[in-house]
Amino acid sequence: MKKPVIVCIDDEPDVLESLKIELRKAVGDRCTVETAEGGIDALELLTDLQADDCEIALVVSDYIMPDIKGDELLRIIHERSPNTLKIMLTGQADLDAVGNAIKYAKLYRYIPKPWQNEDLKLTVVEAVHSYLQDQKLADEVIKGREANEKLRIANEELLANENRLNQFLAALPVGVSVYNNDGSIAYINHAAEQLLIADTALVDASLASNLEQLIANSQLYESNKDQLYLPENFRSCGRCKENLLK
Numbered sequence: 001m002k003k004p005v006i007v008c009i010d011d012e013p014d015v016l017e018s019l020k021i022e023l024r025k026a027v028g029d030r031c032t033v034e035t036a037e038g039g040i041d042a043l044e045l046l047t048d049l050q051a052d053d054c055e056i057a058l059v060v061s062d063y064i065m066p067d068i069k070g071d072e073l074l075r076i077i078h079e080r081s082p083n084t085l086k087i088m089l090t091g092q093a094d095l096d097a098v099g100n101a102i103k104y105a106k107l108y109r110y111i112p113k114p115w116q117n118e119d120l121k122l123t124v125v126e127a128v129h130s131y132l133q134d135q136k137l138a139d140e141v142i143k144g145r146e147a148n149e150k151l152r153i154a155n156e157e158l159l160a161n162e163n164r165l166n167q168f169l170a171a172l173p174v175g176v177s178v179y180n181n182d183g184s185i186a187y188i189n190h191a192a193e194q195l196l197i198a199d200t201a202l203v204d205a206s207l208a209s210n211l212e213q214l215i216a217n218s219q220l221y222e223s224n225k226d227q228l229y230l231p232e233n234f235r236s237c238g239r240c241k242e243n244l245l246k
Helices: 013-027 039-051 072-078 095-105 118-172 189-221 232-243
Strands: 003-007 030-034 055-062 085-090 107-110 177-179 185-190
Touching: 003 013, 003 232, 013 030, 030 039, 039 055, 039 072, 039 185, 055 072, 055 118, 055 185, 072 185, 085 095, 085 118, 085 177, 095 118, 185 189
Parallel strands: 003 030, 003 055, 055 085, 085 107
Antiparallel strands: 177 185
């Protein structure tokens, strides 16, 4: 995996070399530090780095340069690499330039020249850390979206399979029923429904017949309590009761 790149831009070679040394001290082996002498050279370097699929974490650019001013250069870089953080160095208190860089290039920090080494190193370390955290969060968001998309597709496939199974079971000429753990019906096809309706009607008819017989025997006994109740009648009532219990 390639290391993130920090690009230093200044038209003065001595200043550029000093900047490069300080930034390497600040970031160690976490990033690669590249340099460009002026704006045109910087844009060519940016093109080459992007062609090599390098991750440009930070650009540190001088403001006063003969070919392209720092605020304009950072605006162009922002258009080409919007996630890259930008720091501008200037020896002149040009608030308009700083304002333009903030507005059009999302300037991360402004550092006056000559810079304080500790201030520069601390700012760069914070910028690199912020960039890496933002990229990590962006990667997690992408992974989350990909996982949600896979889950959506899996649910659609599961629903489609369930629908195909239901269609297959519904077309079977034999009764099929599926029960939940609590005994309730989870699924029943048309053939099973017809069987259930027929069984229910048969049970209802049998129950009604037994009840009628029981009522008739009871009325026979109540009509004359002094009259001897024949054993056959008791047996008949017993059979009715047994049928009811069934």
